[in-house]
Amino acid sequence: MSHQRQGRGEEAGGGARGRSRSGSPGTGDNSGRRPSRKPALKAESVTGRCGGPAGQKGAKGSPRPDSPQRKQVEHRRHREELGKPKRSTAQRTREGRKKKKDGKASLKEQRASPKKEKEVPKKEMWKQLKKHRSPSLASSASARESLSEEELARILEQVEEKKKLITHMRNKPWPMAKKLTELREAQEFVEKYEGALGKGKGKRLYAYRMLMTKKWIKFKRDFDNFKNQCIPWEMKIKDIESHFGSSVASYFIFLRWMYGVNLVLFGLIFGLVIIPEVLMGMPYGSIPRKTVPRAEEERAMDFSVLWDFEGYIKYSALFYGYYNDQRTIGWLRYRLPMAYFMVGVSVFGYSLMIVIRSMASNTQGSTSEGESDNFTFSFKMFTSWDYLIGNSETADNKYVSITTSFKESIVDEQESNKEENIHLTRFLRVLANFLIICCLCGSGYLIYFVVKRSQEFSKMQNVSWYERNEVEIVMSLLGMFCPPLFETIAALENYHPRIGLKWQLGRIFALFLGNLYTFLLALMDDVHLKLSNEEKIKNITHWTLFNYYNSSGWNESVPRPPLHPADVPRGSCWETAVGIEFVRLTVSDMLVTYITILVGDFLRACFVRFMNYCWCWDLEAGFPSYAEFDISGNVLGLIFNQGMIWMGSFYAPGLVGINVLRLLTSMYFQCWAVMSSNVPHERVFKASRSNNFYMGLLLLVLFLSLLPVAYTIMSLPPSFDCGPFSGKNRMYDVIQETVENDFPTFLGKIFAFIANPGLIIPAILLMFLAIYYLNSVSKTLSRANAQLRKKIQALREVEKSHKSVKGRAAARDSEDTAKGSSKNATKAETMPHSASQSQTLGKKAQGPGTSRSASGTMLPASSHLPISRPPGIRPDPGHAGPQTHPGRAASRKSAQRPPH
């Protein structure tokens, strides 16, 4: 019981195609009937062209005397509808001329050739038929010997035709009553004559096929629904999109994408590093690096300490320092240090790959939808309503979203039509860029200056609180005041908001780079300081242990218990310190974001909403108003946060877990905040279809964050007493070690050979060449593409102007002939319809009709003598449509192109 109403039910087109392929119900014995199939199809298309109902009624009038009236009426009518394949040649040529006049020469040729072919082998066909279906046919044929062979063949054709009509009945735009009468006639006819020609037994197969197509379509739809339901937060995002436009939604889509990427990274790190360590590694407290030192033990569980990620958290599997340098752990002999290193590399590898891949797929998506640009507004108007909506709330959302999308397109349209003083705009844009570069340079210098000063302060003693925190304060002040300043300056430029957003993003990005720079600088200083202390601590540790074991005053006979791990002095483990720094930054960033949203958006919205009743001016329209969603700030926050994750995840494997939680909460929190306390932008604009700009920024940040990590891995020695690489000279030595110890020697040799610079440099060169080649190829292709698109556009224009000229001519024509044709029309209504009459009528009607159909040269299929159709009968201009089979559709398409 599928009584769902479906304006745009999925893939009904596919069903129709399948149907037309499966053909008539009588295809059970194909071999015999195949010759008759072609004409049947052809006949249908012709029927469609000349307006079925008119022809039908007209034909009924003149029965032949030599056979039962009804049958013959049917006959004749059908012969006429069949595109008159059996008329005398003279008639045919005349018809051909008429058609040519209509400008359907190409179509006619196509149709005419099979016709002639058909005519000749008619007799042969009949013989064939006899041969193939002799058992059933022979008897019936003998029973009806009164009919000549030709007659029989004709009947056969008509039966086929009728069957086709029955099966395609559902596809015709007739009202049900007409369908019923037509059907009754057709069925009677088939019943009458099928006996003579054998039963159609393909019916059941056909029904089965129909059932299967139906099931398949239903299944596909359900599957699509299921897939949609599997996309997380799809409804939420759609909801936001409907209220705030696609630009705001693009942030949330980006956030969701980021969440997906982080989930993969999380799985990688947890599955391959943290869980093996927790399950198979040495337990907490067994060795010094896994124990809280004695001095910190008392306060290690305090919340204030834990909040700073010190104490027990610092000595846990979340950080680099906890891992042991044992080559293999557990009964699986899992090579943890190796895994740690490889996971660190593959985090970057995967991120790079996924970013670049999604960028590529976005570009592909944006280039492939060239055609729909031609009909933006039309599609919006006619196809945006979802006829499946049966819920008033959904309907409300749909209304809002349609309005929003209209507004977006209107903004685009206005923007493209805007005419203004180009020199002034240029001047203003240059000025704005100049101002912003000044701002950026100024803030860059300020940062540099402050960092320098802070380095001096760090050497001095008793510095004040301000002097200690000067860098942070300056940075946050810059971050607070520069973006609005940029926005104000950007107002000069008068860009389309979408492009404006990109500029804004780029500028704030440049500003934030300064932030990153100071942060990394401070961190590097710290690392170098710790590294320089390392030697000293190493000696101290040695000495302590040495003294402990060799000290006197202990019973020599009993071996001394090993020193408690908490008492062993240890180095400062710069890797863990770096990791902690990143984790702290991430968490504080998250909190700041949430508090900003809560105070800046939610409280402000509450204040505006409720204080508006008792305030001296209109708060909602006036000064504080509601907040708009800050797309650029949020996107950049997300991107830089991800940079922190990439940088920090090597030294704090748990960071990705924290980030996953953060993204998850911020998804829900921001969705709520947007819907509850923000208002849509003043000019709702459409996000570019591919958010490649975000991706580009992300790629840049990824690259930037790759640099420091690669630097520390390649050129700094790991700490001597913590982490999986302790005791090695460099972290990447772990690969060499594995290759030497675990792989057969020839593999080691191969690795050594591959690592030879003599091989690497040519390989890199080759890659560059390949990149250059592919790049040039893609450029050529895209140029060709653009040219083709231009050509299509030009063709469209020509077509339009062509049509308009003809249309005007036609309008004049029809004015002239209006009276005559109206007379004709009344005649058609009142007069008894006879075959000859209808023919003349048809000709007369061609007068005004041709002018119109000439105006519609492009679509001969639907030139349906619109004027002469007797009223009262349902016009079915779409008649030709449903019956088009693939070949015809193609020909129609080719006919659409004007000859020039």
Add this chain to the structure above:
Amino acid sequence: MGNKQTVFTHEQLEEYQVGVMSGALTGLFYRYQDLAPQLVPLDYTSCPDVKVPYELIGTMPELKDNPFRLRIAQVFSEDGDGHMTLNNFLDMFSVMSEMAPRDLKAYYAFKIYGVCRAGDFNNDDYICMWDLEQTVTKLTRGELSAEEVSLVCEKVLDEADGDHDGRLSLEDFQNMILRAPDFLR
């Protein structure tokens, strides 16, 4: 279950099944009957002439939130007033079903969006400026300003009107809508 057999005669069933999707007929009939139980008899063997008024048709869950419900009912009803016989009702469902081909849907979509008649003797329909404005207002529930509406309509005409006669003919409409990515997918 004897009830079912008395609704339609066997022949009626067979016939309808070609017109409507096989199997869905009885379901549709009961839906139709449910709309106006006091109007529609349970016995359809004698083909009674019954119409369900638009007020009831419009309350169907499939239609009640549709901005074009009045137009839909008008297009499918016999005399354009929105009151439907069973045949019209079945028509509507067979066109709206997912099995209906694109061209058929395009044709009826054209009917739904276009109200204008070009002339009194000419049965050809067009979608004219007024129709477009109506459509936009219905779609956006009057949220757009007058200029915006007229801008949108002009753009639509500009895009889809092949012969520049200031209105959309069926040709133009089909030409446009059959390319739509969202139409029938």
